[in-house]
Amino acid sequence: MSLDELNEAQRAAVQSRDGAHLVVAGAGTGKTRTLVHRVAWLIEQGVAPGQIVLLTFTRRAAEEMLDRVAAQVGPEARAVRGGTFHAFALGALRRFADTLGWTPSFTVMDREDAEDMVGLVRSELGYAEGKQKFARKGTVLDVLSRSVNTHKTIQEVLSDQYPQYGAFADAFEAIGRRYAERKQAHGVMDYDDLLVLLATLLRDHPEARRKLSSEAHHVLVDEFQDTNRLQAEIAVLLSSAHGNLMVVGDEAQSIYGFRGASVRNILDFPKLFPDIQITKLEENYRSTQPVLDLANAVLDSAREGFHKRLRAVRGEGPLPRIVDVIDEHDQADAVVKRILALRAAGVPVSKQAVLFRSAYHSFLLETRLVEEEIAFKKFGGMRFGEAAHIKDALALVRLVANPRDAMAWFRVLGWFEGLGEKTAQKIGDAIANADDPVLDAAQFKGRKYHAALLDLANQLDSWAPLVMEPVSCVEAVVAWYRERMPSIYDDAKRRLKDLDALPLVAERHQSIESFLSTVAIDPIEDANADRPEGDDEILTLSTIHSSKGLEWEAVHLLQLADGGFPSAWSLDDDSAMEEEIRLLYVAVTRARRELWLTRPHFVRTRGPTGVGPGCSLLEPIEHLDDLVEFLRHDPEAGADSAASEDLFRRLRSFLDM
DNA sequence: GCCAATCATCGATAG
DNA sequence: GATGATTGGC
Numbered sequence: 001m002s003l004d005e006l007n008e009a010q011r012a013a014v015q016s017r018d019g020a021h022l023v024v025a026g027a028g029t030g031k032t033r034t035l036v037h038r039v040a041w042l043i044e045q046g047v048a049p050g051q052i053v054l055l056t057f058t059r060r061a062a063e064e065m066l067d068r069v070a071a072q073v074g075p076e077a078r079a080v081r082g083g084t085f086h087a088f089a090l091g092a093l094r095r096f097a098d099t100l101g102w103t104p105s106f107t108v109m110d111r112e113d114a115e116d117m118v119g120l121v122r123s124e125l126g127y128a129e130g131k132q133k134f135a136r137k138g139t140v141l142d143v144l145s146r147s148v149n150t151h152k153t154i155q156e157v158l159s160d161q162y163p164q165y166g167a168f169a170d171a172f173e174a175i176g177r178r179y180a181e182r183k184q185a186h187g188v189m190d191y192d193d194l195l196v197l198l199a200t201l202l203r204d205h206p207e208a209r210r211k212l213s214s215e216a217h218h219v220l221v222d223e224f225q226d227t228n229r230l231q232a233e234i235a236v237l238l239s240s241a242h243g244n245l246m247v248v249g250d251e252a253q254s255i256y257g258f259r260g261a262s263v264r265n266i267l268d269f270p271k272l273f274p275d276i277q278i279t280k281l282e283e284n285y286r287s288t289q290p291v292l293d294l295a296n297a298v299l300d301s302a303r304e305g306f307h308k309r310l311r312a313v314r315g316e317g318p319l320p321r322i323v324d325v326i327d328e329h330d331q332a333d334a335v336v337k338r339i340l341a342l343r344a345a346g347v348p349v350s351k352q353a354v355l356f357r358s359a360y361h362s363f364l365l366e367t368r369l370v371e372e373e374i375a376f377k378k379f380g381g382m383r384f385g386e387a388a389h390i391k392d393a394l395a396l397v398r399l400v401a402n403p404r405d406a407m408a409w410f411r412v413l414g415w416f417e418g419l420g421e422k423t424a425q426k427i428g429d430a431i432a433n434a435d436d437p438v439l440d441a442a443q444f445k446g447r448k449y450h451a452a453l454l455d456l457a458n459q460l461d462s463w464a465p466l467v468m469e470p471v472s473c474v475e476a477v478v479a480w481y482r483e484r485m486p487s488i489y490d491d492a493k494r495r496l497k498d499l500d501a502l503p504l505v506a507e508r509h510q511s512i513e514s515f516l517s518t519v520a521i522d523p524i525e526d527a528n529a530d531r532p533e534g535d536d537e538i539l540t541l542s543t544i545h546s547s548k549g550l551e552w553e554a555v556h557l558l559q560l561a562d563g564g565f566p567s568a569w570s571l572d573d574d575s576a577m578e579e580e581i582r583l584l585y586v587a588v589t590r591a592r593r594e595l596w597l598t599r600p601h602f603v604r605t606r607g608p609t610g611v612g613p614g615c616s617l618l619e620p621i622e623h624l625d626d627l628v629e630f631l632r633h634d635p636e637a638g639a640d641s642a643a644s645e646d647l648f649r650r651l652r653s654f655l656d657m
Numbered sequence: 658g659c660c661a662a663t664c665a666t667c668g669a670t671a672g
Numbered sequence: 673g674a675t676g677a678t679t680g681g682c
Contacts, residue, residue: 057671058671085672086672087672111671111672119675133676133677136667136675136676137675137676138675191671194672195672255670256670256671258670258671259670259672357669357670358669358670359669359670360668360669380670381670383671417660418659418660418661419660420659420660420661421660422658422660520672521672523672543669543670543671544670546670567669568668568669570669583670
């Protein structure tokens with residue numbers, strides 16, 4: 001391996017001695033490359049790959065890094081343990097569940113199941129009833145989650161984030177308690193439990209801590225600015241046996257405040273370790289100077305100054321453009337034409353990305369892309385594994401694996417006519433608590449759904465022997481479920497082929513439990529996603545959140561308008577607006593050379609009303625005129641130009657504004 | 658008491 | 673477009 005390709009600061013990080021090390025890495029400064037070299041270097045120094053733990057934010061990031069390490073030091077690099085905090089926690093908790101009083105065969109609920117369980121608890125406790133409108137189940141779960149992820153009391157979370165429910169702290173707490181009891185009784189964890197329980201294990205059980213941390217000789221954490229209190233605690237405790245903890249991050253790119261992340265973790269990190277080493281990576285290898293000039297100006301517009309100046313190694317390039325468009329239709333038109341123009345100019349679509357604040361911002365564009373036959377892959381938003389029919393099939397598999405899974409019963413029983421929420425819950429709970437957890441269909445003789453339940457019970461019996469063979473089991477379940485689909489969904493036909501993906505995923509797993517819990521925290525890829533010949537022609541569509549750490553030659557940023565980006569929810573909240581600014585910073589710094597921002601004059605906003613035209617993210621940027629070139633999209637001319645300045649005037653008078 | 662159908666309201670980002 | 677509150681039927 002050659003260290004020649006690294007600059008001095010990167011080399012210092014790569015070859016750092018043991019101990020705590022903070023690497024502050026601005027956008028595009030070679031953070032990934034540094035981490036890759038660090039891991040490779042450790043292996044070359046004789047550290048066993050299995051003793052290195054690389055915690056990243058997404059599975060995608062972990063895999064990419066390990067690929068690159070493997071390219072340098074060989075396939076043994078695969079033994080490096082990598083992944084998200086949640087995935088790591090899952091593995092550790094499987095081994096130490098007993099210690100914490102949990103069954104080792106626990107399963108993991110995704111967000112939707114967790115919400116449903118909260119919903120059931122809420123109605124059980126009677127908070128759903130009339131009187132005053134109570135928080136919806138998703139909100140209740142949000143509050144509970146925020147409380148554990150930020151170490152704040154329910155009351156504090158309510159006062160800070162949901163003042164309208166400030167008087168209901170007791171109710172939230174009661175729901176939280178019952179919810180927690182139920183999870184443990186049923187042997188299911190939600191995402192937060194994975195972190196909470198791992199932290200508890202490491203904090204309160206010295207033997208487990210010693211064992212886990214001595215297996216993790218070197219702990220590296222990527223994107224540390226986006227960790228929350230629990231994750232930071234886990235990282236520190238996990239490295240307690242040796243203190244070899246390297247964290248990498250950029251406080252200016254903190255964009256997960258909404259789920260409890262705190263920049264304090266990275267800012268205060270040095271206080272934890274008196275002899276910490278700190279390395280700053282400041283030379284930007286990714287972008288041209290004009291892109292960075294805009295990025296710097298964006299940061300300057302933040303209330304909390306970060307005093308960061310990105311310096312380009314690449315030199316000059318075109319100015320970023322702000323293209324004014326009328327509405328989303330116009331925007332889709334402008335972006336499609338721009339993508340094609342860039343392709344014609346030699347930038348393949350695979351080196352272009354369209355980024356946006358919220359997943360739905362790209363809907364209209366997606367229809368245009370289909371018309372234009374531009375293949376794309378979308379990241380963020382609704383995932384394949386979250387589609388209702390996929391979750392249905394998985395619920396059946398869960399029942400095979402664990403007949404006491406009350407939430408799976410709840411979901412499955414909901415398919416049958418005449419069988420509603422109450423009865424489903426009753427049946428599910430009864431089975432979960434029975435000595436022999438089977439569905440006794442006979443007792444529903446005379447009911448409309450008697451025959452359906454008999455069939456279900458028979459099928460489950462026939463699948464039970466397959467529990468040791470994930471693929472056969474999943475295939476059998478899917479085959480039966482296919483037949484039921486038309487009675488559950490009007491658009492069953494469209495959903496059918498998605499089910500093919502499940503057996504393929506199952507093939508990669510030795511056990512049903514491993515299949516199910518992986519699927520819960522690491523959503524399935526759509527095996528049917530249209531894959532045209534060669535990856536060359538696939539455009540990336542992504543939420544800004546999911547674009548983290550990635551880069552493209554050309555970046556198109558959508559919906560720069562109040563209510564779009566920034567989100568309507570942030571407009572009246574200073575700290576939320578700060579996060580919107582950092583989001584814009586992240587988006588801008590994804591671009592290597594071409595950066596096109598579209599600014600629609602009119603957007604259909606969801607959320608709080610009273611959103612006017614304009615983009616309050618761009619307004620406070622000083623010298624914006626010098627930093628970007630302004631264009632207007634003219635749908636008639638089919639090109640962006642300054643020629644149709646009167647377009648808006650005409651439109652305004654047309655709309656009488 | 659429970660279920661299905663209807664109307665009103667609120668809506669993001671992710672593991 | 674989903675969730676929740678309401679209504680009307682068994």
